[in-house]
Amino acid sequence: MKIAILSNGNGNYSTKRLVEEAKKRGHEVRVIKYRDCYASIEKNNPTVSYRGVDLSGYDAIIPRIASNMTRYGTAIVRQLEMQGLYTVSSSIAITRSRDKLRSLQLLAKAGVGIPKTIVSRNSTDIDSLLEKLGDMPVIIKLARGTHGNGVVLAETKKAAKSVLQAFYLTNEDGTNILLQEFVKESAGTDIRAFVVGGRVVASMKRQSLDDDFRSNLHKGGEGTVIKLTDEEKKMVIKAAKAMGLNVAGVDFMRSARGPLILEVNSSPGFGIEKVTGRNVAAPIIEYVEINAKRRNKKDKVGA
Ligand SMILES: Nc1ncnc2c1ncn2[C@@H]1O[C@H](COP(=O)(O)OP(=O)(O)O)[C@@H](O)[C@H]1O
Numbered sequence: 001m002k003i004a005i006l007s008n009g010n011g012n013y014s015t016k017r018l019v020e021e022a023k024k025r026g027h028e029v030r031v032i033k034y035r036d037c038y039a040s041i042e043k044n045n046p047t048v049s050y051r052g053v054d055l056s057g058y059d060a061i062i063p064r065i066a067s068n069m070t071r072y073g074t075a076i077v078r079q080l081e082m083q084g085l086y087t088v089s090s091s092i093a094i095t096r097s098r099d100k101l102r103s104l105q106l107l108a109k110a111g112v113g114i115p116k117t118i119v120s121r122n123s124t125d126i127d128s129l130l131e132k133l134g135d136m137p138v139i140i141k142l143a144r145g146t147h148g149n150g151v152v153l154a155e156t157k158k159a160a161k162s163v164l165q166a167f168y169l170t171n172e173d174g175t176n177i178l179l180q181e182f183v184k185e186s187a188g189t190d191i192r193a194f195v196v197g198g199r200v201v202a203s204m205k206r207q208s209l210d211d212d213f214r215s216n217l218h219k220g221g222e223g224t225v226i227k228l229t230d231e232e233k234k235m236v237i238k239a240a241k242a243m244g245l246n247v248a249g250v251d252f253m254r255s256a257r258g259p260l261i262l263e264v265n266s267s268p269g270f271g272i273e274k275v276t277g278r279n280v281a282a283p284i285i286e287y288v289e290i291n292a293k294r295r296n297k298k299d300k301v302g303a
C-alpha cells in the first residue's frame with residue numbers, strides 16, 4: 001500500500017515509528033508536511049498537492065496534526081477525504097478532540113463518566129455555579145488548552161471568581177471556559193489509554209513529580225505502566241468511539257464513582273511505547289491495512 005503520514009516533524013519519535021512499522025510490513029510510506037501542502041478548491045475537482053505532486057495516488061493517510069495547526073491541518077485532511085482517500089482519523093473527529101467542551105458534551109451524551117462540568121460566559125452567578133460543583137477547590141480550564149497550560153486550580157471561591165473574571169476579560173469572543181469539579185481522589189495523577197480500532201493497546205499512569213496538580217509529561221510528569229480494569233477498558237473504548245476516533249489517547253482519572261474522562265487526544269504521542277514496552281505503531285498500520293482495503297473495495301462496488 002501507499003501510505004502518507006501527515007506530520008510536520010519527520011524527526012519526531014511517533015512519526016519515525018510509524019514509518020518504521022509501515023516499511024517493516026512492506027508498504028511504501030512517505031511523510032508529508034501538511035503545512036507545506038496546498039489545496040485547490042474547484043468544482044468537482046478537489047486536489048491537494050505537496051511539492052508539486054498530487055496526493056490522490058495514496059491508498060491511506062495517517063494524520064498527525066499538531067494542536068497549533070488544527071485549522072489548516074484539518075482543512076487538508078478534509079480535502080483529501082473529499083477526494084475519497086481513506087484516512088484513519090477523520091477531519092471532524094480531529095476537530096472535535098481539540099475542543100474540550102465539545103468533547104465532553106459528546107462523551108456525556110454517550111454515557112461516559114466525566115467530571116462535573118459547567119460552562120458559562122459571565123461571573124455574576126458564580127456562587128451558585130460553584131455550589132453545583134460541590135466542595136472547593138475547583139478546576140478552571142480553557143476549552144482549547146494543551147500540555148496543562150490553561151488549567152488552573154482555584155482553592156477558594158474568591159480565587160475562582162477572580163480567575164474567571166480575568167479569563168472572561170481576555171477571552172471575550174474566544175475559547176470557552178470550563179468550571180470543573182476537582183477530582184481529589186487521584187490528584188496529580190491521570191491515566192493515558194492508547195486505543196486503536198476499539199482495542200486498548202497500551203496504558204500508563206502519569207504522576208506529577210512535584211506538588212503540581214497537573215500530571216502532563218510536558219509539565220515534568222512521569223509515566224509508569226498500569227493495568228486497566230475491565231470497566232476502565234470498556235469506558236475508554238466507548239470514549240474513543242463517541243469521538244469517532246480509530247486512534248485515540250484517552251485520558252482519565254480514577255475516582256470514587258469510577259473512571260472520569262478528562263480528554264481524548266487525536267494525535268497521541270508514542271512516548272507510551274518507551275514507558276510500557278508495548279508497540280503502538282504496528283497496530284495502527286495493521287488497522288489501516290484492513291480498513292483502507294475494505295473501504296476501497298466497498299467504494300469500487302459502489303456500496
Ligand atoms: N477536574 C480535574 N481534577 C483534577 N485534576 C485535573 C482535572 N482536570 C485536569 N486535571 C489535571 O490537569 C492535567 C491537565 O488537564 P487536561 O484537561 O488534560 O488539559 P491539557 O489538555 O492541558 O492536558 C490533567 O492531566 C490532570 O492531571
Ligand SMILES: [Mg+2]
Nearest residue numbers: 147148251263
Ligand atoms: Mg491532558
